[in-house]
Structure formats: structure tokens, C-alpha cells
Amino acid sequence: MEREGHASVVYTADLADHLREWYLGRRREMAATGRYRAYETDDLSYDLFVVESADTARVVVVVYDDRGRLAGAIVNDSDAAVAWGRAAFERRRNGATEFTDDLLRSDERDG
Numbered sequence: 001m002e003r004e005g006h007a008s009v010v011y012t013a014d015l016a017d018h019l020r021e022w023y024l025g026r027r028r029e030m031a032a033t034g035r036y037r038a039y040e041t042d043d044l045s046y047d048l049f050v051v052e053s054a055d056t057a058r059v060v061v062v063v064y065d066d067r068g069r070l071a072g073a074i075v076n077d078s079d080a081a082v083a084w085g086r087a088a089f090e091r092r093r094n095g096a097t098e099f100t101d102d103l104l105r106s107d108e109r110d111g
Helices: 013-022 024-032 079-094 100-105
Strands: 006-012 036-041 046-052 057-064 070-076
Touching (some): 006 013, 036 100
Parallel strands (some): 006 036
Antiparallel strands (some): 057 070
């Protein structure tokens, strides 16, 4: 995440669990800035990020294979892609559970 940027992410539930288990320290640092919000949902087959800084916005879609391994990522900063990403993010976030505050309260388990 850029030093002055903001990021909101809707993670698949499996990846959210993985992040809490193995990358908690880094996610806690990000959450402590107040510029990172994390959500999880079972209703998503990919991870969706909207990252904004002072001069640009990007949408990021990360996809996984049937074993849960990274299969690819798409990053796009075109106006159309960002508009799609924001709308898709809002739809997904509305049905998701935010876990940002959980990151700040959790015991240190960064691996």
C-alpha cells in the first residue's frame, strides 16, 4: 500500500483466514494507519482491491486455481475499469464482514 494511499479489500474467506494466520503483523500495521479496510465473504471467487492515492486509482482482481494457488492478477487504472471495480466492490462489501478491527485486537502470530 502506498504511504499516502488508501486500500479497501474484499477477500475470499479462505484467503482472509490465511492472512490472519500467517501475515497478521503486516495486516495489523496496515490497519493501524487507518487507510486499510479488510472484508471477507464466501460469495466471491476472486479477491477484489480498490487502491487509491492522491493522483490515481486502481482496481486489482486476483484469481486462484482450484487448489487455492495464485493463478493470476489483473491491475487496471483506466476510468472504465476503476468504475467497474468500485461498483463491484460496493456490491461485494455490502454482503461481506469487515475484519479490520479484528486485526488490531489479535495476538501477534505473524509468520
